[in-house]
Amino acid sequence: MEPILLRVDEAAHLLGIGRTRVYDLIRLGQLRSVKVFDSRRIPRDAIDEYVRSLMAQAA
Numbered sequence: 001m002e003p004i005l006l007r008v009d010e011a012a013h014l015l016g017i018g019r020t021r022v023y024d025l026i027r028l029g030q031l032r033s034v035k036v037f038d039s040r041r042i043p044r045d046a047i048d049e050y051v052r053s054l055m056a057q058a059a
Helices: 008-015 019-027 044-058
Strands: 005-007 034-036 039-043
């Protein structure tokens, strides 16, 4: 079973980018995230949405 919420490093690995870039995407509002206590988490479906938005921009 896949996790529902990903750590920043897990999201970075899936996207093939660095952690800093993931934080940049979150700060720019391009990648949704939630705060769980003191940790930032990215919903798994937010990764899919981000990739779909990149594909739409490329079309």
